[in-house]
Amino acid sequence: MRADARRNRDRILEAARDVVAERGKDAPMELIARRAGVGVGTLYRRFPDRGGLLAALAEQYVHELMDALDRTAADEPDAWAAVRAFVLYSVEQGRGAIAAALAGTSAPEARQALVRRVDDLVRQAQAEGAMRADAGTDDIMELLSVFACHPGVVPQRFLPLMLDGLDRR
Amino acid sequence: MRADARRNRDRILEAARDVVAERGKDAPMELIARRAGVGVGTLYRRFPDRGGLLAALAEQYVHELMDALDRTAADEPDAWAAVRAFVLYSVEQGRGAIAAALAGTSAPEARQALVRRVDDLVRQAQAEGAMRADAGTDDIMELLSVFACHPGVVPQRFLPLMLDGLDRR
DNA sequence: TCCTAAGCGGAATATCGCCTTCCTCTTCTA
DNA sequence: TAGAAGAGGAAGGCGATATTCCGCTTAGGA
Numbered sequence: 001m002r003a004d005a006r007r008n009r010d011r012i013l014e015a016a017r018d019v020v021a022e023r024g025k026d027a028p029m030e031l032i033a034r035r036a037g038v039g040v041g042t043l044y045r046r047f048p049d050r051g052g053l054l055a056a057l058a059e060q061y062v063h064e065l066m067d068a069l070d071r072t073a074a075d076e077p078d079a080w081a082a083v084r085a086f087v088l089y090s091v092e093q094g095r096g097a098i099a100a101a102l103a104g105t106s107a108p109e110a111r112q113a114l115v116r117r118v119d120d121l122v123r124q125a126q127a128e129g130a131m132r133a134d135a136g137t138d139d140i141m142e143l144l145s146v147f148a149c150h151p152g153v154v155p156q157r158f159l160p161l162m163l164d165g166l167d168r169r
Numbered sequence: 170m171r172a173d174a175r176r177n178r179d180r181i182l183e184a185a186r187d188v189v190a191e192r193g194k195d196a197p198m199e200l201i202a203r204r205a206g207v208g209v210g211t212l213y214r215r216f217p218d219r220g221g222l223l224a225a226l227a228e229q230y231v232h233e234l235m236d237a238l239d240r241t242a243a244d245e246p247d248a249w250a251a252v253r254a255f256v257l258y259s260v261e262q263g264r265g266a267i268a269a270a271l272a273g274t275s276a277p278e279a280r281q282a283l284v285r286r287v288d289d290l291v292r293q294a295q296a297e298g299a300m301r302a303d304a305g306t307d308d309i310m311e312l313l314s315v316f317a318c319h320p321g322v323v324p325q326r327f328l329p330l331m332l333d334g335l336d337r338r
Numbered sequence: 339t340c341c342t343a344a345g346c347g348g349a350a351t352a353t354c355g356c357c358t359t360c361c362t363c364t365t366c367t368a
Numbered sequence: 369t370a371g372a373a374g375a376g377g378a379a380g381g382c383g384a385t386a387t388t389c390c391g392c393t394t395a396g397g398a
Contacts, residue, residue, distance in 0.1 A: 002344060002395060028385060039347035044387070135330065146316075146323060154315060161304065162327070165334030171366060171373060197356060208376035213358070 009046050011036040016057055025054060062110040065090060069117055079121045080130035084163050086118070087140060091147050091155045115141060132168050139166070178215050180205040185226055194223055231279040234259060238286055248290045249299035253332050255287070256309060260316050260324045284310060301337050308335070 001009075015036035019027045029050070033043040047053035068089050069082075076082040118137050125131040143162065147155040170178075184205035188196045198219070202212040216222035237258050238251075245251040287306050294300040312331065316324040 004395065005345060008346085029387085030385075033347095040387080041347055041389085042345075045345075050386090139326065139330070142323065142326070146327060154311065157308065157311070158315060158331070161308070161334035162331050163334070165330035165332070173366070174374060177375085198358090199356075202376095209358080210360085210376055211374075214374075219357095 005046075008036070008038055008042055012038060012043055012046055012053075013056060013060060016053055017061070020054075020057060025050075059110055062114050066114055066117065069114070069121075073121060078125070078130060079128060080125035083118070083121050083125055083131070083140065086121075087143055087163065088159060090144055091159055129168055132166055135166055174215075177205070177207055177211055181207060181212055181215055181222075182225060182229060185222055186230070189223075189226060194219075228279055231283050235283055235286065238283070238290075242290065247294070247299060248297060249294035249336075252287070252290050252294055252300070252309060255290075256312055256332065257328060259313055260328055298337055300335055304335050 012032065015038075016032045019032045019035055023031070029043055030040050032053075033040045036043070043053075047056070065086075069086050072082045072085040072089065073079075076085050115137060118140055122131065122137045122140060126133050143159075147159060181201065184207075185201045188201045188204055192200070198212055199209050201222075202209045205212070212222075216225070234255075238255050241251045241254040241258065242248075245254050284306060287309055291300065291306045291309060295302050312328075316328060
């Protein structure tokens with residue numbers, strides 16, 4: 001693959017990430033192309049169909065979250081703090097929208113790996129008595145989706161409240 | 170107005186309430202008509218434009234919430250319990266979607282009245298020390314919208330957690 | 339430097355879903 | 369029972385997006 005082609009592929013993926021976060025997975029292809037500073041033709045050359053684009057996006061996204069998880073797990077003092085930080089980070093990035101848009105879509109195995117990692121932390125947080133026991137990993141993952149379609153100020157306000165609700169009772 | 174016309178008007182409003190709750194305020198007019206067991210023509214005869222329909226919907230909606238508020242305020246033992254019950258009821262009804270769809274739309278004066286009533290309860294709940302003081306009426310109203318676009322099981326799971334997050338810390 | 343395959347842009351075309359109108363048939367009600 | 373009001377839904381129009389196609393540009397090896 002030629003160098004410029006590679007560069008454009010990366011740009012497209014980057015643009016798609018933002019646009020999908022803003023407008024959902026049905027966002028106009030032309031918007032993505034424009035955002036990437038590229039013609040629609042180029043977009044279609046790289047990703048002949050929307051599905052392929054979303055799949056690539058999903059994979060990249062899961063890996064990013066994975067990295068974020070590693071980082072917070074290392075930086076935070078305990079498991080519950082790490083979970084909180086992870087959720088806040090993910091939603092702040094506005095990437096939750098991608099999770100929602102992509103839920104059920106491709107890359108299920110990568111997602112599985114992520115879920116397993118979150119699950120480890122959650123169990124640990126509960127074992128340490130910091131997180132209420134009647135909620136679980138599914139709730140955390142769902143949380144990312146729930147706040148996905150509310151960009152801007154809403155998550156910033158509610159997510160902390162929501163996480164307080166998950167504290168040990 | 171002829172009796173059948175009146176009957177259809179009511180049916181349309183009822184159908185619109187459900188459809189808007191499911192698909193947002195841009196839901197296809199034909200879907201609303203079909204749901205009401207009526208032709209599109211009839212829908213357009215009663216509500217020449219979408220705005221009129223939404224306005225009627227908003228007014229009806231606010232009144233329903235008003236009634237719900239009165240009921241819970243009377244039934245529940247204290248103000249905070251009433252607020253919780255009100256929120257849970259509203260979202261369970263799936264009407265939150267309408268609130269979201271209609272936010273900013275018509276019937277601002279009716280909405281004002283509702284907000285004022287909620288505000289009374291919230292202040293009382295905080296005065297009684299049952300609700301955390303760093304959250305307010307705006308948060309409660311926003312709550313209705315936040316869970317609006319997540320019909321089904323999600324609110325049932327998260328709303329209680331969210332409300333726990335609003336408990337006195 | 340030159341050649342050419344790969345790549346690019348974006349106008350043009352095809353599709354699709356929804357809005358809105360309008361005309362004919364039906365139903366109230368005085 | 370007449371006639372005004374109402375109902376239904378096919379038809380036409382419109383805007384937005386997907387997708388193709390082809391002439392022009394460029395990277396990069398010989």
